[in-house]
Ligand SMILES: O=C(O)CCC(=O)C(=O)O
């Protein structure tokens with residue numbers, strides 16, 4: 001596979017996870033997200049967790065500053081035909097939708113009119129696995145579309161950071177929670193899932209996205 005530029009998420013960034021609550025409210029931009037706690041019930045969570053055990057997760061090796069290392073998590077991409085993407089700088093062809101992931105996509109469409117044609121699934125086996133600061137504004141993502149993020153398994157801190165003020169908000173995402181990242185959040189804010197060494201359980205995250213079909217053809 002041809003190696004291309006790596007994404008910021010895989011740079012060994014220093015992650016300062018301190019929440020900045022010092023700025024008065026008037027100096028903060030409203031966080032362009034909506035958090036829906038307990039969006040999925042236990043039955044729905046379990047069906048997805050079971051299904052995810054069969055996903056073909058991959059943890060590609062990439063080169064960062066001349067050194068090869070595997071990304072500190074594993075990932076799988078499902079989508080409609082032609083809805084390919086890139087992650088960690090590598091081209092990824094869409095695999096066909098698994099049953100429960102597709103049902104969840106339809107539920108998001110019904111509940112929020114969220115249009116998605118692909119989902120990136122990330123698996124973090126424990127708190128040593130992580131994702132660095134980045135934003136999801138790749139050119140293959142359709143303008144004007146929100147990204148829906150679903151958490152299953154371990155509770156982990158998800159941090160968003162204003163690109164200009166560096167003001168941060170932390171969300172302790174729990175199993176079943178939904179976080180909607182509203183367009184154009186990706187232009188104004190970065191986000192990260194920092195290491196949490198005390199976490200021993202695994203976490204699965206689904207981010208439903210809308211990509212431009214045939215972008216890489
Ligand atoms: O695991 C998460 O909550 C974040 C995932 C993420 O930011 C991404 O897949 O782009």
Ligand SMILES: [Fe+2]
Pocket residue numbers: 134135136191
């Ligand atoms: Fe992201």
